[in-house]
Amino acid sequence: MDQAEIPSLLSRLASDEDASRKMAAFKLQSSINDPSFADVFISSGGLVILRRLIMNSGGNTLAYSLQSLSRLLEVDMGWEIFDSPTSGDLVDRVVELVVSNPLVNILRGAMSILVALVGHSPPESTPGTFGSRALRPAIAVYPQFFELVIQKLQSADHALCATTLSLINALIRDAISNEDTSRGNTTSSGTGEEWPKFIKRLQDLGLIKSVYTHMQSAALQDLAHPLLEFQCLTKVLVKKWRHVKVDLERPEHRRALKSIHLSSAPSKDNLNGNGDTKVEEVQEMGKKGSRKHHPEKWRRLGFETESPASEFHSIGFLGMMDLTDYVKKNEDDFQKLLLEQSTRPLYERCPVARASMAVTLILYDHFGCGNSDIEDTRSLFQIIDSKQQDKMFHPLLLQWSRLHTAGLQAFFRLWKNTGAEQHDFDKVMELVRILIERVVSQASRHKDIIEIEEEFLEYDLARLRELQTNLLSASFEDRWGELFSTVRQGLKQEALTFVKEQRVRCLLQGSWFSKPAPRKESRGEDLQTRRATHGTLWRYAKLSHNRRYLHWADFGLRTGQEPALEALTEKVDLRMVSSVMSNVSERKGDASSTDLSTSKHSTKITIYGFVTPEEARKGAEGKEEPVLTLYPLSDSSASEWLDGLLMLLEQAPITAETNKLLELVADYGVKIRLLKVPLEATYTDPPAGAGMVPSRDGLDDDYYYNI
Template sequence: MDQADIPSLLSRLNSDEDAMRKMAVFKLQSSINDPAFADLFISSGGLTILRRLIMSTGGNTLAYSLQSLTRLLEVDMGWEIFESSGSGELVERVVELIVTHPLVNILRGAMSILVAIVSHSQSDSGASMRTPGAFGFRALKPAVAVFPQFFEMVVSQLNSADHALCANALMLLNALMRDAISSEKDGPKTGGTVEEWPKFIKRLQDLGVIKAVYVLMQSSALQDLAHPLLEFQALTKVLLKKWRDVNVDLERPEHRRALKGIHLASAPEKKDKESTVNGTRTEELAEGGSGNARKGSRKHNPEKWRRLGFETESPAWEFDPTGFLGMMDLTDYVRKEEDNFQKMLLEQSTRPLHERCPIATASLACTAILYEHFEVEKSDVEDAKSYLVLDGMKNYDKIFRPLLLQWSRLHTASLHAFFRLWKSTGAEREDFDKVAELVRILIDQVVGLAPRTKDMLEIEEELSEFEYSRLREMQMELLELSFEDEWGQHLHQVRDELKHEALQFVKEQRIRCLLSGAWFPRTTLKPTIENPRPWRYIKLSHNRRYLHYADFDTQTTQNPTLDALLDKIDLSTISSVISNVSATDESSSISSTSTLKTTSHSHAPPQSTTKITINTTVEGGERAILTLMPATHSLASEWLDGLLMLLNQTPITAETNRLVGLVGEYGLKIRLLNVRMGEGEGYAEGRGVVPSREGLDEDYFYEV
């Protein structure tokens, strides 16, 4: 619309005919977002006419009027309409429309205007305004007092099938939350107080905001609601951080009540009564103890807080790392899980002090783990929006974290997982950090890898059923990856060293099998006149230079001594050891002993197809000087590789190589577990510097 047409437009907007007004305001909404047009419209008295239309019309005329004002505010113009006389009635009219009007197009426009009013106090231009109470939530308070169902109606629109209306409702709630949080900084000058924002947030939570947004975040409507949902997610982090930053101060009544509630939920009376009945530690009567106690005889329980899992009897400072957020989580847990809390305390009280799971400390650890997992400190919504624009819908699962809105249930499920891992690992107090690390890995695995649409009930089930063995495997993988990144070449060097050490360890084990001796069947046939002695016993000499052997009619109960083994082979004369044992045979299992387990005094040797041949060099080639026929794969592996390693050759059986790998991996894991995750990231100042010997003499000793 041409600027020259503005007088004609204003005339039609002032018309008594609804049809003419409707057409004029319809054209206005499409032109008013042009700053030049808007400036002339305002200077010509258009705001007064627009205000009159909003106050007195209905239907589409009202909807177009609301839309026109919205677009005017979007170009940061027309704010004086809320600073002039009668602005309170205008705000009240818009609030009334939200509470009472059923038409979607009117509701959308009304909410957009309120979003602008509330948000303007948070902008630079809004902060410079001189009219107190014209913007922010304060501007809505008088109208909300007239229509107290306002918040309930706004929250209900989060369930609307109209995505634009739903988005506007969420934007309004976001603006109100952000204004409530920011008003704390302004203090009494603007009517904000430290206590107001928690009460306001709780009021919205009680109306079901979190549940409604959680459903939206898991829905298919993300494309239309992406920005307000991301802002709500960011605001959730802001709130969590604010609660974390509030120090627990027992001078504040609400903090004192919360801590007292934790104590009362532990059923201290039951413990007092039990102590009195059993006649043990009667000095541990808690405050408000057994009703049977005489007045004036109640004493302070010396373990009042430590029995709940705190480290000391002055627990306020223990909340420092998690602030009031940690107290909220613990209070919420004991309130919702009071029976489990009391059962857990009773169960732990039967254990020695060092074996008890510190419930309160575990709760605070779970709060810290979740805080770190969701990266609460990183709450800049603009970065998330940019990420969304660049990457589109395919990354919705990465950007949106609906489980963040299930903080309380996640905390409870994490705490139950902590208790389960503590019990299954037989942990003690000194193992607390190790259990906490397992819970951290569990949260990263179950919560971190959960798709956006995964149901919370499934998350809780996985956290309660995740196997400890899998967690340990993941822990080792993470440790290896961490040290691979930090140490690189050094880790490869450690692996090589450990492989060599493992090979030497297994070599000694195999040779000890030879030193212990073993029975071998000489043939698979039954004894005959030509073969009267079907059993052969072989043993390595103590000096590891000779193989002694002899043939016997039966396996004796007591193994023969070296003196009874009249034949022997000098190891230095052995040229080769060959066998039909497969190097890739996976059917064998590692044996704990090399002794052939058969019935004593057996006359019939077991069937065997495995053969180990020991050769010596003769003129023209080699000849066999001893043949072994081990009856089991384990025995074959022990003796074949034992002989090869005794001759400084490489073992070849799958069983021995598997054992070498197993020992090497355990060695690596032990070394990794003995090094903290942070090590390798740099040295503290002064580390690695050789101290000066100035002023020292040679009078020193080693402490062993």
């Protein structure tokens, strides 16, 4: 619309005819976000007319007027409409529309105006004109305001939901950013409440549940910006709660600590003094003049001292909130756990309170709450690619309480399964950290908290240990690089020595082998006759104690008792063996198989020897001939004998089973060493000079070992 048409537009806006006002208001909303147009409109007295329309009109005319004012405020113009002595009436009118008007197009405009009003903070303004304080008089008239606002998050209109959440974000941001330093850790909200009470009030009205549902929905893109802002504000709130010091001079803190004690089902002797349980009389234990109490009143709950308030210094009131919430919702389990722990020695008891604070800190670090700042919420309005949504949004942050409970229960389970003692606390905590990082980090945006809780239960100790060592290995290798590779190579050599000894011991123990029967047989003869007539069907081989000869002999029957070395009439001098050939490495069957029907006669090991000592001296070019053939009864036996013989000849093993065993032994060596490494060393660079071989310059032979 041309600026020259503004006088005519204002005339129609002020007309007594509803149709004329409606059409003019419709045109106004499409032009007023042009700053040059808006400047002329304001200077021509347009704000007075626009205010009159908002105060007195209804239907579409009202909707267009509200939208016009909202768009005017979006370009940071027209704020003087709230500076007049009657601005309070305008705010009352907008709040009234939010509370009582059912039309979506009117609600969207009214909500947008309140978002701008609460979020506006000019350098100079009359106190109470802007911010959440500007709503306080109207909210006093309509105390159901917050309840009705949160209900609108369930609207089918996504634009209204987005605007409603933007209003809630503005109220929360205003409440926590205007902190009254003279009152310590309290902040006044738009309702005159301290910010913690204001936030709790919104949560009790179902705010978290509604936002959590939207964050998991398919319509996320329509609410992306306010949802991302709410997520950031949630982290800011968590950070603020952590920095609220637990102070027993504050009634809510005393009540929280007292509720933890009472939920533990203490005996009368554990209650203060004469058993008086008045909350107002709880005092911090350890202070001069405090009431006498049971010497383990707080230690039995998992605190390190009898002054529990001081132990929340690292996690603040956030830690107390989480512990209180767990105790309140799991009172029976809490009491049973304490009862079970009371039967154990003190050093074996799981410190429940310490574990709760540890899990809180793990969640705090996982979600990066310490890096959040109130100013971050003002720079989130960028285009959000739908492909990035699963990475940017973390609905599980809104399920903090249930995540804390699941993590704490996992701590209790791991403590029991590992047989941990007090000095193992940090080790169990690290396992819980890995569990939370693994399960929560890999959860998609659509995964519900119930599925997460089930995954927490599915991770047993063995699986966590494997995950822990893999993570340590990756971190250690990344940080220590070449030094770690050197350690691995050394462990592989140790593993080769170990496996060689194991395989050779199999040869020293001896084994039975099958022997193919001659092809020509009399079918009418029984087994004993065939064996007597056509030869033997069994062969036994055993390595001599000095590991120089392989003794063997053939037998007609496989006896239960292993033949003595003296009964093995044949022998092979291993110094004359030139090579060992087999089809074992080509077989892919189960290494533990003992099914003779499938392995008998199919696996063959042939030992070749030099014809004469002269040929042996020629080495690889010497003439050789087969000196012994073995038919192992199982794949495991084949692997043991083939690789055992090769390793005796100083050759590398070739079977899959032996190589798997080598990897297993070396891997266990790495894991054992990693688990002995202090955690801080895993994630730090090696010290200067680490891994360098010291020089012997200047050293002589004058040294000794102090044994």
